[in-house]
Amino acid sequence: MRAPPLDARVRLAAAAAAWVASLALLVRLGRPRALRSLLPPFALALAAGTLLALVGAGGDRWLPAATLASRILAAGWVGCALVAWLPLPELLGALAWLRTPPALLELVAIADRQRHALGAHAVAVRDAQRLRLGWTGLRRALRSAGALGGLAVWRAISQAEIASDALALRGARGRLLPALEPLPGWPNALFAAAATVALCACLLLPT
Amino acid sequence: MARPCRSSGAEIARRAPVPPAVLLAVAVALTAAPSPARAMHLAEGTLPGGWGAAWWGLTVAALAVGLGRLRDRSRRDTIARPLTGTVAALIFVLSSLPIPVPVAGSSGHACGTGLAAAIVGPWLTFLASFVSLVLQALVEGHGGVTTLGANAVSMGLAGAFTGWGAFRLLRRAGIPLPLAGAAAGVAADVATYGATTLQLALAHHGDHSLAAAAAGIGTAFLPVQLPIAVLEGALAAGALRLLASRRPDLLVRLGVLAPAVEVR
Numbered sequence: 088m089r090a091p092p093l094d095a096r097v098r099l100a101a102a103a104a105a106w107v108a109s110l111a112l113l114v115r116l117g118r119p120r121a122l123r124s125l126l127p128p129f130a131l132a133l134a135a136g137t138l139l140a141l142v143g144a145g146g147d148r149w150l151p152a153a154t155l156a157s158r159i160l161a162a163g164w165v166g167c168a169l170v171a172w173l174p175l176p177e178l179l180g181a182l183a184w185l186r187t188p189p190a191l192l193e194l195v196a197i198a199d200r201q202r203h204a205l206g207a208h209a210v211a212v213r214d215a216q217r218l219r220l221g222w223t224g225l226r227r228a229l230r231s232a233g234a235l236g237g238l239a240v241w242r243a244i245s246q247a248e249i250a251s252d253a254l255a256l257r258g259a260r261g262r263l264l265p266a267l268e269p270l271p272g273w274p275n276a277l278f279a280a281a282a283t284v285a286l287c288a289c290l291l292l293p294t
Numbered sequence: 295m296a297r298p299c300r301s302s303g304a305e306i307a308r309r310a311p312v313p314p315a316v317l318l319a320v321a322v323a324l325t326a327a328p329s330p331a332r333a334m335h336l337a338e339g340t341l342p343g344g345w346g347a348a349w350w351g352l353t354v355a356a357l358a359v360g361l362g363r364l365r366d367r368s369r370r371d372t373i374a375r376p377l378t379g380t381v382a383a384l385i386f387v388l389s390s391l392p393i394p395v396p397v398a399g400s401s402g403h404a405c406g407t408g409l410a411a412a413i414v415g416p417w418l419t420f421l422a423s424f425v426s427l428v429l430q431a432l433v434e435g436h437g438g439v440t441t442l443g444a445n446a447v448s449m450g451l452a453g454a455f456t457g458w459g460a461f462r463l464l465r466r467a468g469i470p471l472p473l474a475g476a477a478a479g480v481a482a483d484v485a486t487y488g489a490t491t492l493q494l495a496l497a498h499h500g501d502h503s504l505a506a507a508a509a510g511i512g513t514a515f516l517p518v519q520l521p522i523a524v525l526e527g528a529l530a531a532g533a534l535r536l537l538a539s540r541r542p543d544l545l546v547r548l549g550v551l552a553p554a555v556e557v558r
Contacts, residue, residue, distance in 0.1 A: 128338065128339070131340075132339075158339045159337065160339070162338040162440065163339055166435065166438050166439055169432075169439070170432055170434075175432060190375070191421075191425070194375070194378055194382060194421060194425045195382075195429065197376060197378075197379025198380070198422075198426065198429060199383075201379060201383035202387055202429065205380070205383045206386075206387045206390070209388070209391055210391065229524075229532070230532065232525055232532060233533060233536065234532055235529065235532075236406070236409060236532055236533035236536075237534075237535070238536070239384055239533075240409065241537060241540070241544070243380040244377065244544050244548070246380050247373055247376040247379070247380045247381075248373060248544075250373075250376035251372045251373035251376050251377075254372055255372055
């Protein structure tokens, strides 16, 4: 026999509490970039809640709408807080301690390094195409998209070849271990654990 | 023990004429439109915990297979690991780069899984997609940690395998490289959004049938995703054409082209 479902007001209050707690954390951190990243979850939650409230029929539509919006907002903002608090190198160190496969960490570390070079290259190509009116009209836009993709792939494979050749020259045949930061301190670890628990709590709230 | 039915069918229909999943999809599409760099993935909180865990389980199993494939390939060719990492960076960059879409009057972004699958195969593309999603979730705050499994399944499994299948099938049928690449790009994009539609429908169809919810969500996604699918196809076709004409040796090394075969 299943337990009766939790009262919707309790669920709404729990989601709102997680939401306020994550917002308070981010404000306390005072990172402008992290605060800007709150906008997409807010927009999504607002849109979903408003649509559910307006289009859904029946007298009790406001509570499910508010619960759904709060859950998206709470989960999104807790995630933002986690991103703001834990830098990627420290996170990789923590994941290594948790016995995450080294190959996976290695891939994350390589991708994190390469994305800056590839991103700058792709943006430069796109801006050059824009300057030459490469995105005006359908045919030109499709051709420009192809050239952009081709140049980005070319650069990616070249970077991989360079890394592979460098490894071969040094006689390396095994793993390419990422330079891992030391394990995060206990305040960060505590925060990560609390954020994970809050995230799980948000997600266990049914709409 | 049987549970008493608390609402009649008529009352259920009166209370919820539109599946919540459709509303969620409309909301995703609406919020995605002005900020295309965040449009690709299910955001944190859009899936209930049970579904998030189920998709994570599937992703972990696929990761085990993918890492095994990577280990085997690394023994044969030292480029495998750096290549998978840079392909992950490539997917990250393409997913974050807004490019103008003249037909839609706004901008969109490609995901690059079809192109990646044609170049490095589906399992390495899955790994690259997963790594790219991890970076987007943990560095940029796009997507989410709890929805990472669902996003990896839609983009890395459905997208990569469908794109790779379309590419291999057409190449075996003798279709030229750019056309096969275009088909891979379109197929991967459509499969990605098909899987996302199914994931939302499964989680949120409520009292409505799964088919009705999926049809509604698919319709909501269509205006945003159709131009992006075309863009994805053009990107893959142009990329393969450029590489085949300027650096065919790269495609030969990766097994996309046979050595000393003229590119049609």
